Amino acid sequence: MAIGAFVDAPAAGSGGYSGRVTPFVVLTCIVAGSGGILFGYDLGISGGVTSMDSFLKTFFPEVYRHKQDSNVSNYCQFDSELLTVFTSSLYIAGLIATLFASFVTRRFGRRASMLIGGTVFIAGSAFGGAAVNVPMLLLNRILLGIGLGFTNQLMTMDSYMFTMTIYMSVSQIPKNHCIDYPSIPLYLSEMAPPQYRGAINNGFELSISIGILIANILNYCVVKLAAGWGWRISLSMAAVPATFLTIGAIFLPETPSFIIQRDGDTDKARALLQKLRGTTSVQNELDDLVSASNLSRAARYPFRKIFKRKYRPQLAMVLLIPFFNQLTGINVMNFYAPVMFRTIGLKESASLLSSVVTRLCATFANIIAMLVVDRFGRRKLFLVGGIQMILSQLAVGAILAAEFKDNGLMDKDYAFLVLITMCVFVAGFAWSWGPLTFLVPTEICPLEIRSAGQSIVVAVVFLMTFVIGQTFLAVLCRIKSGTFFLFAAWICVMTLVVYLFLPETKKLPMEQMEQVWRRHWFWKKIVGEEGDKEEEEKERQEKKIDSPSS
Numbered sequence: 278m279a280i281g282a283f284v285d286a287p288a289a290g291s292g293g294y295s296g297r298v299t300p301f302v303v304l305t306c307i308v309a310g311s312g313g314i315l316f317g318y319d320l321g322i323s324g325g326v327t328s329m330d331s332f333l334k335t336f337f338p339e340v341y342r343h344k345q346d347s348n349v350s351n352y353c354q355f356d357s358e359l360l361t362v363f364t365s366s367l368y369i370a371g372l373i374a375t376l377f378a379s380f381v382t383r384r385f386g387r388r389a390s391m392l393i394g395g396t397v398f399i400a401g402s403a404f405g406g407a408a409v410n411v412p413m414l415l416l417n418r419i420l421l422g423i424g425l426g427f428t429n430q431l432m433t434m435d436s437y438m439f440t441m442t443i444y445m446s447v448s449q450i451p452k453n454h455c456i457d458y459p460s461i462p463l464y465l466s467e468m469a470p471p472q473y474r475g476a477i478n479n480g481f482e483l484s485i486s487i488g489i490l491i492a493n494i495l496n497y498c499v500v501k502l503a504a505g506w507g508w509r510i511s512l513s514m515a516a517v518p519a520t521f522l523t524i525g526a527i528f529l530p531e532t533p534s535f536i537i538q539r540d541g542d543t544d545k546a547r548a549l550l551q552k553l554r555g556t557t558s559v560q561n562e563l564d565d566l567v568s569a570s571n572l573s574r575a576a577r578y579p580f581r582k583i584f585k586r587k588y589r590p591q592l593a594m595v596l597l598i599p600f601f602n603q604l605t606g607i608n609v610m611n612f613y614a615p616v617m618f619r620t621i622g623l624k625e626s627a628s629l630l631s632s633v634v635t636r637l638c639a640t641f642a643n644i645i646a647m648l649v650v651d652r653f654g655r656r657k658l659f660l661v662g663g664i665q666m667i668l669s670q671l672a673v674g675a676i677l678a679a680e681f682k683d684n685g686l687m688d689k690d691y692a693f694l695v696l697i698t699m700c701v702f703v704a705g706f707a708w709s710w711g712p713l714t715f716l717v718p719t720e721i722c723p724l725e726i727r728s729a730g731q732s733i734v735v736a737v738v739f740l741m742t743f744v745i746g747q748t749f750l751a752v753l754c755r756i757k758s759g760t761f762f763l764f765a766a767w768i769c770v771m772t773l774v775v776y777l778f779l780p781e782t783k784k785l786p787m788e789q790m791e792q793v794w795r796r797h798w799f800w801k802k803i804v805g806e807e808g809d810k811e812e813e814e815k816e817r818q819e820k821k822i823d824s825p826s827s
Contacts, residue, residue: 298470299555305468308525312391312428313481315398315518317488319421320611321636322511323364325496325629327355328615331505336363336411350683353754355616363414364612365746367422372739374426381427386531386539394427395523399516406513417512424519468532470554486643486707488518489611490636496615497629533563537570579729587791588726590800594779595718595730596737601771602714603741605666606764607706609749610635610699616750621677621695622686631696638700642707649708654783655717656775662709663772667765669702674761681758714738720782721790 326332333341340357343349382390401420408414495514499507533546533553543563550559583592609617614635618628649658673695680691687695715734722730753760778800780793794800 297555299553302468302470302553305529308522308529309391309468310481310484311518311522311525312394313484314488314491315395315515315522316425316428317485317490318492318515318518319367319425319488320485321489321492321632322496322515323367323418324612325493325500325615325632326508326511327360327364327613328619328625328628329496329500329505329508330625332508334505335508336408336414347684350754350757351620351622351681351685352683352757354620355613356750356754358751359411361747361750363411363418365743366415367418367425368739368743368746370419370422371425372736372743374423375735375739378427386535388526388529388531390427391526391529392523394424395519395526396424397421397427398424398519399523402513402516402519405515406509408509408512421515428522468553483640483643483647486636486640490633490640493614493629493632493636497626497633500625500629534566537566541570543567579726580732583722583726583729583733587804588722589803590778590794590797591718591722591726591730592733594721595733597771597774598714598718599734599737600741601767601774602710602738603745604764604767604771605706605710606670606745606761607703607711608742608745609764610703612746613749614699618692618696620753621681621692622689623692634696635700635703639703639707642704643711646708646712654781655713655720656779656781658709659713659717659775659779660772662705662713663768663775665705665709666702667768667772669698669705670761670765670768672698673702674758674765677758677761683757717779717782720785723790 327337330341330344333344337357337360340355340360343356344354378390378394381393397420401417401424404413404420405417408417492511496507496511499510501507502510530549533550536542536546536549546566547559547563550563551557554562582588583595614632615628618631619625623631676691676695676698681687715731718730718734719727749760752763756763778797780797782790785793794804
């Protein structure tokens with residue numbers, strides 16, 4: 278569940294910026310990138326821990342007894358509301374924390390949010406490793422969620438508009454520019470040289486996948502430790518990247534963008550830019566930063582504007598795309614892969630190793646996504662990835678329906694066939710719906726509503742992540758193999774929605790996007806082919822009132 282987006286546009290070199298990747302930038306990226314590993318680690322660790330017998334005996338003895346009871350359906354062994362609360366509570370806490378964290382980022386800077394988030398992560402890890410009862414476990418997850426909210430938050434209007442107008446209204450968006458709203462990716466975007474910004478932010482996306490992979494590998498390595506303490510190591514090891522992030526945040530400087538935005542200190546910003554770029558020729562970039570600070574004040578009330586008639590296509594898409602993203606079932610794999618593999622009959626170690634294999638497939642697919650996302654049309658990736666996921670979920674459902682009953686074990690050959698189809702599924706998601714969920718809403722939303730659009734995307738992802746995490750095990754118990762047919766049906770619906778209602782956005786200039794909606798067979802009935810003249814005149818008057826010169 279990476280939070281970021283990539284926009285295709287002319288190269289930054291045309292903007293006249295100078296600079297290179299200096300050791301200072303590399304160090305900054307390493308420290309900030311540890312936040313991505315931390316995020317991924319927390320995504321991946323809970324599923325492995327909840328499949329460990331020693332963990333279940335200590336905190337969820339009823340679930341452990343169900344696993345040993347031959348009269349309990351295979352599909353219902355892990356059905357426990359308390360167990361799902363342990364997994365999903367992190368995400369509702371993260372959603373709530375973003376509301377408070379955005380104020381901190383705006384008032385005190387990106388570095389402050391990273392520092393607070395890292396500190397809370399360390400505290401949460403300590404409670405997890407030392408837990409002796411369920412309340413301590415839940416406190417662990419809630420604190421991790423708060424840390425997640427601070428390091429991967431919805432960006433405030435001012436900081437978002439400031440970052441975007443540097444490259445949209447003043448200059449041009451660098452090729453593959455990554456538009457990110459959490460504090461860490463935002464920090465990376467503002468510190469990186471424009472010509473390398475896309476690659477550096479792609480690295481943050483990859484670091485999340487690596488974090489999940491590390492969590493799966495660690496779970497596999499510690500599951501057989503004597504005295505059943507493996508789960509304590511798994512829950513407490515999040516403190517390692519969190520400590521690295523926290524200490525690093527103490528020494529990292531604020532970004533030039535934030536210095537200008539908050540303090541208006543161009544001399545201090547110039548000195549930092551020179552250090553970051555390794556050159557004294559930074560005046561062009563500094564001028565754009567100053568101009569962007571002024572322009573960002575002109576775009577106001579994005580949440581009010583996005584509900585206007587002319588923006589209804591964008592509003593529909595920023596709601597539907599992240600909604601469907603979670604209904605693919607991808608976070609079932611992130612949260613419950615080891616539980617699923619244990620359910621179908623794999624042993625404790627084998628189930629954890631299978632999770633490592635699926636995450637390796639996803640990581641390689643993330644790398645492929647970095648290479649192809651700007652070469653093929655968005656619709657094509659959506660559609661092909663959707664078909665790949667549909668076939669995978671149908672295959673899993675069919676195998677389970679035919680070979681996995683309420684009692685008894687599945688034949689190992691079929692269990693490994695399920696593993697292979699799951700690898701195909703996660704790969705299909707990782708190179709299509711994964712990155713496109715954040716890319717496309719950014720491309721279709723004009724500047725005046727883009728911050729609202731992306732904030733809605735992130736909020737829907739957080740909310741649906743909580744819902745899926747909280748309900749999956751109960752749904753699996755009740756409709757059994759039909760769960761995967763249900764996911765396949767949702768993917769069919771979302772693929773059809775993309776085919777019918779989403780125009781291609783690759784390399785499309787933003788000023789042409791409005792006409793694309795007006796020519797679309799369906800959306801022209803909503804927004805009108807000529808537009809709402811009265812509404813457009815009202816917007817022009819609002820812009821005059823909101824302009825900095827007024």
